[in-house]
Amino acid sequence: MPTIELIVFLIITVLTVLLFVQAVSKKLKFIRLGAKENRSDHPGKRFANFCANVLGQRKLLQEPYGVIHFFIFWGFIFIALGEIPFILERVFPNITIPILGTSPYFYLIKEILSSLVFIGLIVGIVRRWIVRPARLYLSVEAALVVILIYGVIITEWLTSGARLALMGSHHAYSLDFIYNLVAGFFAGTSAESLTTTISFLWWIHVIILYSFAVYIPNSKHLHILATPFNSYFASLKPAGGQIEPMNLEDENLKEYGVGRIENFTWKQLLDSFACGECGRCMDNCPANISGKPLNPKELLSRTLKDHLLEKGAVMNKLGISSTGEENAEALKPYTTGYSETAQILNKKLIGDIVSREEIWSCTTCMACQTLCPVSNEHVNKIIDMRRYEVMNENNYAHELQLAFRNVEAKYNPWGVSWSERASWAKDLGVQTMKEAGDQEVEYLLWVGCAGSFDDRAKKVSVAIAKILKAAGVNFAILGREEKCCGDFIRRAGNEYLFGLMVKDNINTLNNYKVKKIITACPHCLNTLKNDYPAFGGNYEVIHHTQFINDLIKSGKLTLNKNVEMPKQKIVYHDSCYLGRYQQEFEAPRALYRMVPGVELIEMDRNHNKSFCCGAGGGRMWLEEDIGERINNMRVDQALAKEPQAIGANCPYCITMLEDGIKDKTDAEHSVPVIDPAELIVKMI
Amino acid sequence: MEIVVCIKQVPDTTEVKIDPVKNTLIRDGVPSIVNPFDEYAVEAAVRIKEQYGAKITVLTMGPPQATSALRKCLAMGADEAVLVSDRAVAGADTLATSYTLAKAIEKIGKPDIIFCGKMAIDGDTAQVGPGIAEHLGLPQTTYVQKIREVSPHRLVVERVSDSGHELVSIPLPCVVTVDKAIGEPRYPSVKGSINASRQEIITWSAADIDAPPDKTGLNGSCTQVMRIFTPQIQKHNEMLSAESDDALCDLLLAKLQEAKIV
Numbered sequence: 006m007p008t009i010e011l012i013v014f015l016i017i018t019v020l021t022v023l024l025f026v027q028a029v030s031k032k033l034k035f036i037r038l039g040a041k042e043n044r045s046d047h048p049g050k051r052f053a054n055f056c057a058n059v060l061g062q063r064k065l066l067q068e069p070y071g072v073i074h075f076f077i078f079w080g081f082i083f084i085a086l087g088e089i090p091f092i093l094e095r096v097f098p099n100i101t102i103p104i105l106g107t108s109p110y111f112y113l114i115k116e117i118l119s120s121l122v123f124i125g126l127i128v129g130i131v132r133r134w135i136v137r138p139a140r141l142y143l144s145v146e147a148a149l150v151v152i153l154i155y156g157v158i159i160t161e162w163l164t165s166g167a168r169l170a171l172m173g174s175h176h177a178y179s180l181d182f183i184y185n186l187v188a189g190f191f192a193g194t195s196a197e198s199l200t201t202t203i204s205f206l207w208w209i210h211v212i213i214l215y216s217f218a219v220y221i222p223n224s225k226h227l228h229i230l231a232t233p234f235n236s237y238f239a240s241l242k243p244a245g246g247q248i249e250p251m252n253l254e255d256e257n258l259k260e261y262g263v264g265r266i267e268n269f270t271w272k273q274l275l276d277s278f279a280c281g282e283c284g285r286c287m288d289n290c291p292a293n294i295s296g297k298p299l300n301p302k303e304l305l306s307r308t309l310k311d312h313l314l315e316k317g318a319v320m321n322k323l324g325i326s327s328t329g330e331e332n333a334e335a336l337k338p339y340t341t342g343y344s345e346t347a348q349i350l351n352k353k354l355i356g357d358i359v360s361r362e363e364i365w366s367c368t369t370c371m372a373c374q375t376l377c378p379v380s381n382e383h384v385n386k387i388i389d390m391r392r393y394e395v396m397n398e399n400n401y402a403h404e405l406q407l408a409f410r411n412v413e414a415k416y417n418p419w420g421v422s423w424s425e426r427a428s429w430a431k432d433l434g435v436q437t438m439k440e441a442g443d444q445e446v447e448y449l450l451w452v453g454c455a456g457s458f459d460d461r462a463k464k465v466s467v468a469i470a471k472i473l474k475a476a477g478v479n480f481a482i483l484g485r486e487e488k489c490c491g492d493f494i495r496r497a498g499n500e501y502l503f504g505l506m507v508k509d510n511i512n513t514l515n516n517y518k519v520k521k522i523i524t525a526c527p528h529c530l531n532t533l534k535n536d537y538p539a540f541g542g543n544y545e546v547i548h549h550t551q552f553i554n555d556l557i558k559s560g561k562l563t564l565n566k567n568v569e570m571p572k573q574k575i576v577y578h579d580s581c582y583l584g585r586y587q588q589e590f591e592a593p594r595a596l597y598r599m600v601p602g603v604e605l606i607e608m609d610r611n612h613n614k615s616f617c618c619g620a621g622g623g624r625m626w627l628e629e630d631i632g633e634r635i636n637n638m639r640v641d642q643a644l645a646k647e648p649q650a651i652g653a654n655c656p657y658c659i660t661m662l663e664d665g666i667k668d669k670t671d672a673e674h675s676v677p678v679i680d681p682a683e684l685i686v687k688m689i
Numbered sequence: 690m691e692i693v694v695c696i697k698q699v700p701d702t703t704e705v706k707i708d709p710v711k712n713t714l715i716r717d718g719v720p721s722i723v724n725p726f727d728e729y730a731v732e733a734a735v736r737i738k739e740q741y742g743a744k745i746t747v748l749t750m751g752p753p754q755a756t757s758a759l760r761k762c763l764a765m766g767a768d769e770a771v772l773v774s775d776r777a778v779a780g781a782d783t784l785a786t787s788y789t790l791a792k793a794i795e796k797i798g799k800p801d802i803i804f805c806g807k808m809a810i811d812g813d814t815a816q817v818g819p820g821i822a823e824h825l826g827l828p829q830t831t832y833v834q835k836i837r838e839v840s841p842h843r844l845v846v847e848r849v850s851d852s853g854h855e856l857v858s859i860p861l862p863c864v865v866t867v868d869k870a871i872g873e874p875r876y877p878s879v880k881g882s883i884n885a886s887r888q889e890i891i892t893w894s895a896a897d898i899d900a901p902p903d904k905t906g907l908n909g910s911c912t913q914v915m916r917i918f919t920p921q922i923q924k925h926n927e928m929l930s931a932e933s934d935d936a937l938c939d940l941l942l943a944k945l946q947e948a949k950i951v
Contacts, residue, residue: 253883261880399878406876414701414722422703423720485718501879 006096014096014211021215028222029230032278035317038326039271044238051237054380058236064378067613068285070132071378073125080122081229083115084158088214091161095207112181119158120183126151140284140302146224153217160210164203167191171199225306228281232379235279238272239380244371245586246535247385251392251500262392262498265328266313266354267320269386276381277310286373286383289610291617292366296632299366301373301383304359309386312358319349355390355398362631364390365402369496369622370581375613388622391498401498408626409494409502416488416506417454418626427484429456429463433470437484438517448473448480449519451533451546453526454489455656461663462656465525468686469549473523475689476562480523486513492528495536497623504540511542522546525682527582527655528621535586548583550593550654550681557599564599564688572602573649575679578639578662579615580655593654596681600688605652608642616642618653618661625657640665644676651678690743690841692734693800694767695790695821696727698751698758699811723758726806728765728874730867733836734804735766735875741839744768746797750778750789756890763885764877770890771797777895778905783812785909787820792898794825802844805866807832815866822864830857834870 006014045051057063062078065071090106104111130151133141166187169178178184191199221229240247252258263269286301287293293300316328323339325332328350333340340350352358364387373383395401411420427437429452438446450473455462473480491506514522522544524530534546547555556562575597583589590612597605610616619635629635640662643651651666653659662678670676700719723731734745747762749755750773759770773793781789794803803825805818815831822829830848837856838845845858849868859865877885895905902908929944931937945951 254887256887261883396879396883399880410876414720499879501883 006098011096017211017215021218024219025222028219032222032227032231034321035313036271036274036278038267038313038317038320039269039274040267042270042272044240044272047241050241051239054239054241055233055237058239058378058380059233062378064285064376067376070128073128074378076118076121077125080118080125083111083118084122084161086111087115087161091165092211107177109177109180112178112184116181116183119162122154123158126154138284138288140288142282142284144225146226149220150217150224150226153213153220156213157210157217160206160213162187164206164210167199167203167206170194171196171203225280225282227278228379231275231278232281235272235275236380238275240382243535243586244374245531245582246538247382248388248495248536249385250539253501253504260329260393261396261500262394263386263389264354264393264397266309266316266358267327268329269309269389273382273386273389274309274313276383276386277305277313279379279381280306280310281379282306283378285376285378286381289372289376289614289616291368291370291372291619291635291638292632294616295619295635295638297362297366298360298631299363304363304386305381305383308359312352312354315349316352319346355394359390361394361400364394365627366631367622368581368617368619368624368635370617371585372581372614372617375585384622388496388498391496392500393498395498396501402627404628405497405623405626408623409497409499412489412494412502412506417458418489418493419454419458421458423488424485426452426457426487427482429466430470430482430484433467433474435470435474436481437486438481438519439484439486441481446479446481446517447521448478449514449517449522450480450482451490451522451524451526451529452482452487453524453529453656455660456525457487459656459660461659462525465656465659465680465682468680468682469523469525469553471686472553472556472562472682472689476556478556478561483513483517488513490526490529490532491536492532493623493625495532496621497626507537507540507542511537511540514542514544519544523549523552525549525654525656525680527580527586528657531582531586548587548589548592548654550583550596551589553682553685554592554595562689564685566601566688568601568688570600570602570684570687571649572604574604574606574647575650575652576606576608576643576646576648577611577652578608578618578643578658579611580653580658581615581617581621583654584615585613593652593681596685597652600681600684603684606646606648608646610642618655618658620657620661625660634665634668636661636665637668640669644669648676650676652681653678654680690737690741690802690839691798691800692737692743692745692802692804693794693797694727694730694734694745694747694762694804695794695817696731696747696749696758696762696806697724697809697811697817698722698749698755699724699809702810721754721758723761724806724809724811726808726810726867726869728762728806729869729871730804730806731762731765731767732874733833733865733867733871734802736872737802737836737839738766743801746771746800748790748793748797749773750781750786750793752779753892759890760882760885760888761877763888764881765875766877766881770888772890772892773895773898774892775895776906777902778900780907780910781905782910782912783814783816783820784911785905785907787817788824788909789895789898789900789905790817791821791824792900793893794821796893796898799862801861803827803862803864805864807866807868818864818866825864827862827864828859829864829866830859831866833857833865833867836871 062075065074086105090102093100093102094106101107133143133147162183166184169175169184169188170191221227282302284302290301328336339346341347355361367387369384371384408418411418415421416423452466456466488509489506491503495503522533527548530546530548533544577594579590594605597603616639617635618639651662653662659678659680666675698721701722737743738745745767746769747759747767748771749759753774755772759772763770771793773789778789794800803821808815819829819831830846833846833848835847836844837847842861843858844861848855848857929937929940931940
């Protein structure tokens, strides 16, 4: 390379590196404004997650279009590797780079992947600009990046093809079908004009490549850099156990929840940068689909990120790490008046940036998080903001307050007298732990508030108790000593009341030395299993559908298959808290299939893409007055399959679906909602 | 302005059932709550505090567990809480209770208003509030439904009596017992509850408040509960039928005469 070219090359290389580093470190500074959180434990597990989700593109491959991303991802890696010999061989003509500069197989793979990227991008363009699914945004950013990628790929092909034509033959390129094709076009061109062409194309390529490198950290395509880290640092806890406990005894803790962007943890802030705006979350979010203001993709990739970029820039400029009470005095000169700085600093995260309706629209169904290919954690952010509203601001819906009051006074959100908790079991001969006394009890049947007080859910409790008795299971209930598990309280942001319930329940459970718990409520199940360990309650918790399957498999429960049962099509609804949260999809389905005459069918949205009934995360106790009712939408989805019944496994779901059916159908076309235990009990 | 609110921790009687065999209250596992009328008294005090500014001290006499009731009042907006807890004060009737509370109030200071609920739902006597006023030699007004005016030396309140509503002007300091019409007690904010759970409760013994043993507890009581029982309600009904309305009337009249009702 001529000296003058070399100098220019070095200058623009250094410049590119500087601009890249500057852009990345600027973003890092924003992320570092976040609160501390340890996400470096268990490096082995984290690396395995990284391999599966980044290298293996696990979640992307669950959708047909995701295959294109798989090839684009690996194509990028090989294209990037190919840049090493491409650049160095020209700058330092005498060096040989092992494998990358010598192996024909490397070039073969690179070219197969490059071609797939080339085709994949066309599919991407068609999808975005012609098919236009709602979840994908049209943007200049997306268009620009496509142009840059094509620029990189095409100029590389042309340059290398021309080089091959000039060299005549090159062992490393022998299997590279594209270089050979391009070389064919250049056949017969003079060496001199080839040399000029190569030089020209090489420079064009380098300029496009460097522009791309600088553009990435400055655009939404930062996701390319942020996602590998985001996946590595993803929570290792089960989906239902990721809510962080608060130390309310800490007198220094004066602000509860998150009411300022910098009170999110660094990982929560990193999420925003990792978002690739694929829209899987919004495509499966019941709040978004039913016309409520919450759009999980918008929340992370736009709302919170834009606010962080704006406020973070001011904070970094002023050199402050918090805009809380402790800095109020120091910030006074900047927060008074109408300057731009004051306007930015005075924006309230909740109210000005994120609306209250957004925060309260979430049903905590976990669809967004389960399907997110970049391991973003949406639900906790919402719960953190709810905590701020409930605990700090005392600003939340009246009907939710009523549910809290009921739990405080009666230990259940229904507000029925706590002394009636065991009434459903009156004539069944079910013993309480207290009555069992010194007798060894193997299983505790945790009935839950719904199963104890809601007339519909009580029928499921009765069916389960009968099945357990028929199978000779050694079990008891807590009766009047059971209190609300706290699931909805915690997810509605009231960590204080949740703590009171947990403390009492754990005392009771540990006092009776409870080890194994069976429950019919997936919400209780998740809380007992995943929330309680942090408070000293460690139990093996199992859903009744799982337990009944075990009883049948082990021969403890034999079913009478000759019993007369109606022929019926049952369409199955996966509850969020058993399905997505516990990843248990099969146990309830297996039970329905055992029932003579039942044909089990699926809704379009099932398994991990199941659609919430609308009751999770405290929504059971809140009015639903924006958009369409989520339960009615689910009922529509179910009735579209023309079933004779809907199958469900969660008391909340059963209530919501039955309400929806009442809303949607006349008495004649009404279909029942059936828990599998209600069918199995008829076969004993 | 200084306000003292006297409260009592009581079993949640809406949840209390009677053991049909032993004929006693089943208290097992029954949650303890702040006497509902006392919550109204706290609410009345907090509303004055919000409007005029005041320091509110909640006061109770009871076992150590009664701190949970005091904390609830702190969460509602009271500033300080005092528990008088001592074996010597246990078993008190309304006379000894009001004496003990009066002694504690003297130690707290010279409050302008002493609020009480009109009665406790477990004893239903409605005597402690008036008792405190007598022991302290203060004017009192009971069953108050509305506070109309608050001035540094005087309250104007509406109270309900058997003959109707009365408008009462009462000089401060005084004792006021309130009815439910005074205003729905607020649900404490979570922040208030957390702060209350961290706050220290002042605990005094009988000696701390200079209450001599012969005037407190069982010794200072002039009444004693000998037995608690559920009154037997005799229900007997008989269906009368006859061929005509006249005959039915005669039959009914005969029955009434037989029962010496007419």
